[in-house]
Amino acid sequence: MVRSAAALARSAAALAIVTGLMTWAPGRALGQNDEGSAGRAIGGAALGAASGSMLALTGGLVGCNRTLRPSRCSRITTVAGAAIGLTAGAAIGWRNDSGLDDRLESAAFGAAAGAVVGVGLKYFIRQYEWIDVASASVLGLAVGASAQGSGFGFAVGGATGLLLWRFHPTVGPGGAVAWALGGMAVGGLADWVADAVRGGGSEPGGMPLSFSVAW
Amino acid sequence: MWTTRLILTAGVVTLVSGCVPSHTMQPGLDDGSCPARYLAPLSVNQPAAGDPDQLTWSGPAQTRDIDKNNAWCRTVEPPVFLTLPRLRPEVPNGIDSLAIVTWNTNVGGGDLVAFLAEELQVTCEPTEPANLGPPFHFVILLQEVYRASARLPEALGGPNIPVRIEPDPPPGGRLEILEVAERCGLALLYVPSARNGPDEPGQVPEDKGNAILSTLPLADLAAIELPFEAGRKVAVVATIPGPSGERIRVVSVHLDVASTLSRTLISGNATRLRQAMGLVVALESMNSLATVVGGDFNTWSADESALKNLAVHFPDSPPWDGRPTRGPFPPDHILYRTVQGSRIDLVEESYRRFEETYGSDHAGRIVWLRGQDAGPLSHADEVGQRPGFHLRHDPATMDLDRLFADVEFPGDYLVQPTRDHVRHDLVFP
Known part of the structure; x- marks a missing residue:
């Protein structure tokens, strides 16, 4: 019991530190308008780097696991995702005072949802520890910060994977999952980039998609 | 200051997501930290070649892995062995061919007796007057076999006790591995790796793990605890007298199906690769013999990292035939590595999947080894078909x-x- 409580405390502390690092900077930037554009840019960069790295890491989990050196592959995709997110987040923060408002809000929601899922997994899977709950929460935070793009990408990637599996059985269920996770990562990162290109704020968290229907 | 925080944040994320947990291994884990690492003296046979009373242990060198493996190890009973088979007890001067089979039996859900009868022509009824066994020799590398025993340590639950697997019993009822070996007259090495669920009222406690069944005597017994991911996994190792009089090492292995979320992220999903490389390191520390590894690698696809890396170390493995063995997944494989000067060939075209699962959630696989001095296979085409x-x-x-x-x-x-x-x-x- 004591060890479990200590583990819980350690995991909670780790989660608080990681979450704090990810959200403190944009939070301060948004809460204090006198912080200036540089502060918002740095805050956006921190949130973008965290979200981008976790998205890229998750998106490459299955794909990288088909290479001879999956850990190196994961490192490369993670760093690339972090760089994209960092750049996009900085651009959003630099160009728009309120550009990170919705992202921060949905990131917090994602972290909470991830924690709930993590606690559920811990209840059903005996080998799960509090560090896994924290991991689920951080993953939820990262996905939540680009919720619409990640969700859209996951759906498109998943559908593509299922179709490929249907018509090319060698793709298999693992390939379908790889497509879904890869789609989530691409969609989430595209969400960040599109928002940065747009200047942020007008449709925070949205995909750069529009449809024109001719009457 | 902001720059420092930014770098720190990015650094933490990158470091956490890009680490590669080590698969360093070390010999000699029977240091008393877990009584179940000793071999149970249940054998009624005389020792065969070498000193089979000794079970050599090796395992991961990292403290976390050792602690976790020890905790799980203390929930099971010691391994058991029957080193000499009752069937065809004569030690052959040189057999000409040998079938190698791998099968995950789903903790007694697979009907091993029916499998032996239909696929390998072994009659397991001890009342049969002329139980001379099959017309050929074979080794079965088994995963998820079990033992029921009231002497198992108390296990009320917790993270070291996995959920009980309770499959639908086959027509003859679930049979524990020692009973199968005795009924069928086969040599056995069984090394449990974990409990099959916590203690529950009205149920005899069970442990589960990997095993080797053989028509040939087993020697040089060894157990390899793999790097710990989500559960303790122990590869079972023995040597047998193979074709052309050469000794062959046979290994039954079972890798984790998934690790925890944190470890999956930290390792970049290298769960099975880490365990596979741990196995390779441990096997390479043993004396050089032609080696067959069969098992449930829990791979989602046949081009997964673990298999790709294993193929480098087992370059003489038969190519996968494209057929899944568990639903749409291909987790079960047989790998082979020869040694310089060996006169044993693996017959690639004999590598195939059994069509029937006999109540298990996995189909087995079979491949034949043949001595170079031997003629064409006489039984390969007759085994493994419905x-x-x-x-x-x-x-x-x-x-x-x-x-x-x-x-x-x-x-x-x-x-x-x-x-x-x-x-x-x-x-x-």
């Missing part, structure tokens, strides 16, 4: 299309070209 109609013909002398033009087949019709003939199998549904 009962049916088998016809060999020489396409140059018989036109089967015309012969069967008006015949409606009630089952699957398989055409299987081999080196010297074409084989047509009508497999009854």
Whole structure:
């Protein structure tokens, strides 16, 4: 019991530190308008780097696991995702005072949802520890910060994977999952980039998609 | 200051997500930290070659892995062995061929006795007057076999006790591995790795793990605890007298199906690769022998990292035939590595999947080893197929299309070209 409580405390502390690092900077930037554009840019960069790295890491989990050196592959995709997110987040923060408002809000929601899922997994899977709950929460935070793009990408990637599996059985269920996770990562990162290109704020968290229907 | 925080944040994320947990291994884990690492003196046979009373242990060198493996190890009973088979007890001067089978039996859900009878021609009824065994030798590398014992340590639950697997029993009821070995007269090495669920009222406690069953005597027994991911996994190792009088090392292994979320992220999903490389390191520390590894690698695809890296270390493995063995997944494989000067060949075209699962959630696989001095395989084409109609013909002398033009087949019709003939199998549904 004591060890479990200590583990819980350690995991909670780790989660608080990681979450704090990810959200403190944009939070301060948004809460204090006198912080200036540089502060918002740095805050956006921190949130973008965290979200981008976790998205890229998750998106490459299955794909990288088909290479001879999956850990190196994961490192490369993670760093690339972090760089994209960092750049996009900085651009959003630099160009728009309120550009990170919705992202921060949905990131917090994602972290909470991830924690709930993590606690559920811990209840059903005996080998799960509090560090896994924290991991689920951080993953939820990262996905939540680009919720619409990640969700859209996951759906498109998943559908593509299922179709490929249907018509090319060698793709298999693992390939379908790889497509879904890869789609989530691409969609989430595209969400960040599109928002940065747009200047942020007008449709925070949205995909750069529009449809024109001719009457 | 902001720059420092930014770098710190990015650094933490990158470091956490890009680490590679080590798969360093070390010999000699029987240091008293877990009583279950000692071999149970249940054998009624005399020792075979070498000193089979000794079970050599090796395992991961990292503290976390050792602590976790120790905690899980203390929930099971010691391994058991029957080193000499009752069937065909004569130690062969040199057998000419040998079938290697791997099968995950789903903790007693798979009907091992029926499998032995139908696929390997072994009669497991001790009342049979002339139980001389099959006309060929074989080794079965088993995963998820179990033992029921009231002497198992108390286990009320917790993270070291996995959820109980309780499959539908086969027609003859679930049989624990020691009972199968004794009934069928086969040599056995069973090393439990974990409990099959916590203690529950009215149920005899069970442990589960990997095993080797053989018509040939087992020696040089070893157990390799793999790097710990989500559960303790122990590869079971022995040597047998193979074709051409050479000793062969046989290994039964079971890798984790998934790790925890945190470890999956930290390792970049290298769960099974880490365990596979741990196995490779441990095997390479043993004396050099031709080695067959069969097991449930829990791979989602046949081009997964673990298999790709294992293929580097087992370059003589038969190619995968593209057929899954658990639903749409291909987790079960047989790998092979020869040594310089070996006179044993692995017969690639004999590598195939058993069509029947016998109640397990996995289909088994089989491959044949043959001595270079031996003639063509006499049994390879007769093993591993469901009962049916088998016809060999020489396409140059018989036109089967015309012969069967008006015949409606009630089952699957398989055409299987081999080196010297074409084989047509009508497999009854």
